[in-house]
Amino acid sequence: MRRSKYRRANTPAWFSGRRRIIALAAASLAAFGGVVAVTQISNASSEDPVTKRALASCDNLTAPKSSRLSTQTRKGTYTTNNGRVTQHADDGAGDVATTAQVRTRCREWVMNNVASDAETLARRNRGRGNNNGGNQGGNNNGGNQGGNNGGNASAQPSTGAQPSNGAQPSTGAGSQPPAQGGDNGGNNNGGDQGGNNQGGNNNGGNQGGGNQNPAPQPTATTPPPGAGLGILTNSCDTSDLEDHDGFQRGNRCVSTEFGEVGAAANNPTLLITGAPRVVNRNQPFTLQVSTRNLIRDRFLAAGQGGYYVESSVLQGGLVRGHFHTACRILDNRNAAPAGDPVPAFFVATEDSRGGAQPDTVAIQVPGLPQSGEFQCSSWAGDGSHRIPMMERANQTPAFDSVRIRVR
Structure with missing residues (x-):
């Protein structure tokens, strides 16, 4: 059985923890770093063997190909509601990073993290040698x-x-x-x-000088989450799949931690409060979407490698993220649709608003291209586009959907 090459037990020490991100998550590096050339690299850090191997791994990173985009959505990032609301077409999937950008950001991250660690360790070793x-x-x-x-x-x-x-x-x-x-x-x-x-x-x-060794202290052990339930796994250590790199790729294993989950009273909710029942083909219309307990200020473009790379983060007990809206045609009203076709419309909405009190955002759909029944849905997302977690299992996710007939 093939194991992921980054998950073997004999993985070099420098690949563990934070440093392993360099070779595994080009997208994470792209999402959090700017496209800035690495300058003022100290000889001590850049010549460190660990740093050199990390920098070399950056040269192996490549950007993905462009993914399929919704057919009717206005491309790119734009604003609506008199400039107050930012819309990201297709969750930022069209904003694709280049290989040069990914490698530059990777090298910058290495110099800011691995190289600085090497310098700190060198200083400590020098200190030990003298004192x-x-x-x-x-x-x-x-x-x-x-x-x-x-x-x-x-x-x-x-x-x-x-x-x-x-x-x-x-x-x-x-x-x-x-x-x-x-x-x-x-x-x-x-x-x-x-x-x-x-x-x-x-x-x-x-x-x-003669003092005896102190008696070894017992190491406390904590049962893992779900102990006794027979869970299949709770990490990518047991997966045969490659590690997810922050881009929109399947058959990967995501190791990003879930992050922070708020109290039940603070969990996000969402409702489509206004939508037409019938529209003509290519006729623009508006969906009214209300959210509660969602601070709409975190968005990492999927095309830049921001997909599934950021853990959930709370602010004042509320999830920071955004929400999505999509419209897709239903070929069969009596069976679940296929998951892979691209929708006619898809935007991710952030406007640095939202909070504990409900408010409403108008989503402007430019029109749907063909006759039939469409499903238009909205759902909340955290910084990495996942539906926010809830304290209890029997809560309803922040999701809503309506049917619109196009004639």
Whole structure:
């Protein structure tokens, strides 16, 4: 059974956690970064092996092809309601990033995250080399107490060990009976075990000078969500599919966390409050859509890689996102329609309004192209276009639909 190449147990350490995003989620990088050339890259960070591998992975990213778009929707991003409402045709699917943009944003993200981590680690290592670990364990505290006590105290007979060459009796801790550091130091060339291993790695003089190791503390374990229910999986670690990259691609596994869910009283709701029953072909009409508990200020264009990449975020207990409106023809009134045909009309609406109190937005449909029965629907979305979560399972999602006959 083939596993995702980024999910194998022997994945290099630099691919774990935040750094793995570089090779997995070009879209996430595109969504959160600007198209800005990476400048002022420090030699220390760009030459770091981890950073170099991360930058090299950016060069393998490619942008997707354009997806199919609704047939009647005005293209691009535009405003309605006297400029107060922003409409994104097809959820931003037509705003497709180029390969150059994706790679540039990836490199910028690497330099802002992985490279800065490398510089921080380098500074810490330099600090340890001068003042901690080796010096405290080997030269200062640990060395004089752990090394000399572990090594020089080994000059004293300790379970048959021979004195080390040139070892002189130490004058302080050496007069004390050697504990773990002394014994280990005597049997294992003094400074190595007593000073470096015991002293350096375990708080210098304290451990190397004779203090015993503290008893290991038990690690608390927490049952995973759904424990005992026999869930199939709760992560992409068990999936054979490739990781989702933020673009509109199927047969992928989405690892983005669900994010924040509000209280039941604050969960979003939506209702279509006004719609015509019958219209002529290509006749413009308006849908009135009311939302409650939805702050309409978060939108990441799907064509730029903003699809399923942002967790749900609350502000004052309310979901931040937008809402969608689509109209599609129904070929058969007695059977569920196919899922893949593109709709005649689709917009995602954000206007930096909305909140706990219900309000209404007018959605202007330019007309539908053919005779028949159409289903026009509206539904709320979070920053990554998913219907917002609800506290309880028996709540109704923020979704509504009407039928409109076109003659």
